[in-house]
Amino acid sequence: MKKYPMNKDTQPNLKNADLVDTFSRTISYLRLSLTDRCNLHCRYCMPEDDTKGLEVLQHEDLLSYEELLRIVSIAVDMGMNKLRLTGGEPLVRKGVLAFIARLAKIDGLDEIRLTTNGVLLAEKAEALYEAGIRKLNISLDTMRPERFKAITGVDRFHKVWQGIDVAEKTGFDVKLNVVAMQGVNDDEFVDFAKLAVEKGVEVRFIEFMPVGSDSTWDEASYISSSDLQEMIAKIGVLEPLEGCRMDGPARVYSLTMPDGKKGRVGFISPISHHFCDTCNRLRLTSAGRLRACLLHDEEADLKKLLRSGATDNELRALIRQTILDKPKGHTLADDQANCSGQMSRIGG
Numbered sequence: 001m002k003k004y005p006m007n008k009d010t011q012p013n014l015k016n017a018d019l020v021d022t023f024s025r026t027i028s029y030l031r032l033s034l035t036d037r038c039n040l041h042c043r044y045c046m047p048e049d050d051t052k053g054l055e056v057l058q059h060e061d062l063l064s065y066e067e068l069l070r071i072v073s074i075a076v077d078m079g080m081n082k083l084r085l086t087g088g089e090p091l092v093r094k095g096v097l098a099f100i101a102r103l104a105k106i107d108g109l110d111e112i113r114l115t116t117n118g119v120l121l122a123e124k125a126e127a128l129y130e131a132g133i134r135k136l137n138i139s140l141d142t143m144r145p146e147r148f149k150a151i152t153g154v155d156r157f158h159k160v161w162q163g164i165d166v167a168e169k170t171g172f173d174v175k176l177n178v179v180a181m182q183g184v185n186d187d188e189f190v191d192f193a194k195l196a197v198e199k200g201v202e203v204r205f206i207e208f209m210p211v212g213s214d215s216t217w218d219e220a221s222y223i224s225s226s227d228l229q230e231m232i233a234k235i236g237v238l239e240p241l242e243g244c245r246m247d248g249p250a251r252v253y254s255l256t257m258p259d260g261k262k263g264r265v266g267f268i269s270p271i272s273h274h275f276c277d278t279c280n281r282l283r284l285t286s287a288g289r290l291r292a293c294l295l296h297d298e299e300a301d302l303k304k305l306l307r308s309g310a311t312d313n314e315l316r317a318l319i320r321q322t323i324l325d326k327p328k329g330h331t332l333a334d335d336q337a338n339c340s341g342q343m344s345r346i347g348g
């Protein structure tokens with residue numbers, strides 16, 4: 001039951017009341033997984049030689065762009081103002097550029113960001129910029145072409161590298177996401193930190209998470225952010241940047257090299273320093289299910305409600321309920337059994 005008047009003109013300060021969860025967090029950031037398909041097969045996400053039956057959704061199982069626009073409009077009307085498009089690979093979904101252009105016209109949506117593997121960026125960067133995206137997270141776990149192929153199953157390193165270049169030249173604010181994996185790319189962490197200095201892009205190291213029932217995660221491949229930080233502190237001085245803590249879950253540092261050159265590196269530590277107390281996210285999976293926590297499998301079937309002819313108020317009520325059901329935090333450190341969802345459907 002609503003405890004406040006609906007009239008926004010008389011109660012503008014309560015616009016976001018629907019977004020506050022039971023732990024006083026304001027859930028203002030929506031992540032949409034546009035598809036669970038991808039043009040890469042990262043071995044920790046959707047391995048090509050998958051023998052465990054990783055199913056991909058059929059087109060009719062995905063929410064249509066019209067359906068997504070309706071949901072985003074309702075979420076924005078509730079006060080959400082930031083959106084991230086992810087996947088699978090969002091750029092492989094047909095019509096994505098026209099969809100983004102329509103999203104960009106939604107009044108009250110301040111920012112649309114995109115997470116991509118970069119394979120299609122060189123050809124799509126300009127159109128993406130025109131459609132309204134300004135900030136890109138590009139995932140790249142290695143700068144060695146052979147290793148790239150070993151991790152992703154596909155020989156596309158040079159395409160991604162070119163995509164990063166074109167994205168920068170187009171004027172995007174680019175961040176590189178590196179999943180830190182012991183025994184896989186640990187000999188490149190320092191090179192990535194140097195790249196942050198040389199290229200002027202923020203490089204963010206993500207702790208490897210045990211997501212998905214067929215995850216290749218094991219204790220031996222996990223490396224904590226603090227161990228990583230120690231490795232990088234050997235080549236330069238790391239100083240925490242004030243105010244950056246709230247820029248999503250990354251703790252961001254300036255890195256000053258002995259020659260005085262500076263760069264920015266971030267650490268995303270869902271396992272060792274989880275950021276659940278400040279989490280402001282809600283996810284809509286590519287299967288059309290609302291998910292309040294990346295690392296908890298509880299989901300609400302928004303697609304079913306939507307396709308049963310629900311009114312905007314009914315959809316809004318389900319979003320509200322999912323926010324209220326958002327768990328206080330994850331318990332991965334003690335229990336890995338609560339996250340068997342597919343990363344490509346959830347969207348990271």
Ligand code: SAM
Pocket residue numbers: 038044045086087088089090115116117137138139177179206207208209210211215343344347348
């Ligand atoms: N295909 C796009 C990409 O790779 O950027 C977007 C989707 S992908 C699922 C989003 C992010 O999740 C990527 O940066 C990817 O590296 C990261 N990711 C996937 N599985 C992960 C895991 N088990 N632990 C940490 N990060 C993971």
Ligand code: SF4
Pocket residue numbers: 038039040041042045046087088089117139343344
């Ligand atoms: Fe594709 Fe991204 Fe998953 Fe890699 S991490 S398989 S690029 S969705």
